[in-house]
Amino acid sequence: xxxxxxxxxxxxxxxxxxxxxxxxxxxxxxxxxxxxxxxxxxxxxxxxxxxxxxxxxxxxxxxxxxxxxxxxxxxxxxxxxxxxxxxxxxxxxxxxxxxxxxxxxxxxxxxxxxxxxxxxxxxxxxxxxxxxxxxxxxxxxxxxxxxxxxxxxxxxxxxxxxxxxxxxxxxxxxxxxxxxxxxxxxxxxxxxxxxxxxxxxxxxxxxxxxxxxxxxxxxxxxxxxxxxxxxxxxxxxxxxxxxxxxxxxxxxxxxxxxxxxxxxxxxxxxxxxxxxxxxxxxxxxxxxxxxxxxxx
Amino acid sequence: xxxxxxxxxxxxxxxxxxxxxxxxxxxxxxxxxxxxxxxxxxxxxxxxxxxxxxxxxxxxxxxxxxxxxxxxxxxxxxxxxxxxxxxxxxxxxxxxxxxxxxxxxxxxxxxxxxxxxxxxxxxxxxxxxxxxxxxxxxxxxxxxxxxxxxxxxxxxxxxxxxxxxxxxxxxxxxxxxxxxxxxxxxxxxxxxxxxxxxxxxxxxxxxxxxxxxxxxxxxxxxxxxxxxxxxxxxxxxxxxxxxxxxxxxxxxxxxxxxxxxxxxxxxxxxxxxxxxxxxxxxxx
Numbered sequence: 001x002x003x004x005x006x007x008x009x010x011x012x013x014x015x016x017x018x019x020x021x022x023x024x025x026x027x028x029x030x031x032x033x034x035x036x037x038x039x040x041x042x043x044x045x046x047x048x049x050x051x052x053x054x055x056x057x058x059x060x061x062x063x064x065x066x067x068x069x070x071x072x073x074x075x076x077x078x079x080x081x082x083x084x085x086x087x088x089x090x091x092x093x094x095x096x097x098x099x100x101x102x103x104x105x106x107x108x109x110x111x112x113x114x115x116x117x118x119x120x121x122x123x124x125x126x127x128x129x130x131x132x133x134x135x136x137x138x139x140x141x142x143x144x145x146x147x148x149x150x151x152x153x154x155x156x157x158x159x160x161x162x163x164x165x166x167x168x169x170x171x172x173x174x175x176x177x178x179x180x181x182x183x184x185x186x187x188x189x190x191x192x193x194x195x196x197x198x199x200x201x202x203x204x205x206x207x208x209x210x211x212x213x214x215x216x217x218x219x220x221x222x223x224x225x226x227x228x229x230x231x232x233x234x235x236x237x238x239x240x241x242x243x244x245x246x247x248x249x250x251x252x253x254x255x256x257x258x259x260x261x262x263x264x265x266x267x268x269x270x271x272x273x274x275x276x277x278x279x280x281x282x283x284x285x286x287x288x289x290x291x292x293x294x295x296x
Numbered sequence: 297x298x299x300x301x302x303x304x305x306x307x308x309x310x311x312x313x314x315x316x317x318x319x320x321x322x323x324x325x326x327x328x329x330x331x332x333x334x335x336x337x338x339x340x341x342x343x344x345x346x347x348x349x350x351x352x353x354x355x356x357x358x359x360x361x362x363x364x365x366x367x368x369x370x371x372x373x374x375x376x377x378x379x380x381x382x383x384x385x386x387x388x389x390x391x392x393x394x395x396x397x398x399x400x401x402x403x404x405x406x407x408x409x410x411x412x413x414x415x416x417x418x419x420x421x422x423x424x425x426x427x428x429x430x431x432x433x434x435x436x437x438x439x440x441x442x443x444x445x446x447x448x449x450x451x452x453x454x455x456x457x458x459x460x461x462x463x464x465x466x467x468x469x470x471x472x473x474x475x476x477x478x479x480x481x482x483x484x485x486x487x488x489x490x491x492x493x494x495x496x497x498x499x500x501x502x503x504x505x506x507x508x509x510x511x512x513x514x515x516x517x518x519x520x521x522x523x524x525x526x527x528x529x530x531x532x533x534x535x536x537x538x539x540x541x542x543x544x545x546x547x548x549x550x551x552x553x554x555x556x557x558x559x560x561x562x563x564x565x566x567x568x569x570x571x572x573x574x575x576x577x578x579x580x
């Protein structure tokens with residue numbers, strides 16, 4: 001590839017003033033693409049985890065029986081079932097006081113009346129990384145205490161996941177726009193170059209140069225400019241990404257399940273300059289070939 | 297069709313059949329042009345300025361498409377030749393452009409090397425041939441000079457070197473004597489005759505009738521877009537070798553009197569412009 005870049009050129013493309021701004025434009029594109037891409041990848045990780053329900057918490061809700069004296073045996077039976085499940089790390093019965101407090105915004109003081117049958121709640125925490133078949137657990141619990149429910153926060157998670165998917169679609173669109181803008185910029189720069197060097201290109205053409213020979217000169221120039229711009233963009237983007245990574249590291253333990261940049265994220269970020277150089281090379285080549293095809 | 301020599305028509309390097317050319321919607325600058333150039337022939341393309349000489353040459357070196365009619369080059373009919381095959385045909389044609397068309401950002405060396413590099417010749421071979429040819433046209437001191445720093449005559453020699461470096465089978469020159477004095481003009485003609493003797497087909501557009509009359513050769517006369525072909529006639533001047541350079545009057549007088557002078561000497565102020573013709577044979 002180095003040999004390709006350092007190939008002797010018959011056209012003075014390195015001296016073109018109009019192409020000097022190209023690396024900077026590409027640098028900004030790569031910077032934006034970096035952010036969009038990494039954001040997308042991180043959200044993907046989050047969405048996948050939430051999608052699998054690996055949030056680590058469940059709530060078991062036991063509806064009050066018709067006969068209040070049956071409530072306790074039912075709770076004990078359920079706790080036995082929970083204790084036998086391997087994936088469950090810890091469970092805790094939520095006290096009536098806390099249940100009342102949770103219900104207060106809806107029921108107000110009425111809830112304090114002992115006449116109101118209260119559901120019993122059990123807060124369940126899973127071993128980290130463990131998978132639990134929620135449907136199977138629900139069936140087991142319903143055998144010992146009909147009418148009980150296991151809530152794995154699915155509705156909430158589904159909404160969050162669909163929100164994340166929407167944001168991801170937007171990020172993908174942004175990436176595409178950045179790609180189009182890059183291609184457009186390279187096309188414009190190449191066309192200007194073709195116009196500036198029209199006479200020299202005509203001489204090469206009349207001397208018997210194949211179109212590919214002329215296109216190659218523009219392509220190697222575009223590759224060099226694209227690579228320079230890509231590396232500049234990376235230099236701008238890396239500190240930003242590291243800053244984001246640091247901030248996310250500080251907020252671990254909040255509702256976001258450990259959000260961090262993995263090795264493959266860094267690899268994709270490192271690949272961007274090469275990708276943009278490839279886009280610039282191919283674009284320049286196609287532009288020149290299409291323009292030369294109009295000559296005899 | 298008018299055929300220049302009595303050789304078989306399939307030897308034609310260039311063949312025009314009913315060729316017409318118009319630019320855009322303008323009037324036809326070439327009308328019903330018919331001719332065939334035989335291999336190894338030498339023609340002057342003459343006519344008043346604006347008669348279509350440059351347009352005709354452009355059709356031959358494939359810079360233009362005819363508006364009508366057929367053009368064949370080396371027995372390839374251009375209209376039906378696939379576009380990717382055209383560069384190979386162009387490489388068999390050397391062109392000395394009227395305004396030289398040198399690339400100003402490249403050295404004389406790189407300009408002359410272009411046709412070889414475009415053809416993918418190895419750099420070691422390029423170096424050998426280009427250095428030899430530049431030395432032979434007397435520019436070994438100026439190999440790395442860029443065309444704008446060279447004199448008109450030097451630029452012309454670079455452009456001639458570029459036209460012949462790839463040993464073309466057909467050499468076209470558009471007013472090659474336009475920028476030089478008469479003696480230099482005759483030297484150039486001598487060079488073209490030398491190349492012709494080695495088998496190159498030559499067409500030279502000129503309005504220098506003195507040169508045309510002196511050297512004989514076939515003529516392609518363009519008059520108002522129509523072409524009249526005349527075969528070679530006797531030279532009215534002795535061979536160019538007999539010219540003794542120096543003062544022009546002396547040289548012309550010497551030529552007229554057919555005085556026997558020996559070899560092609562030195563041109564004042566320019567060492568070894570085209571040197572000894574035998575070195576051309578060595579080169580080719």
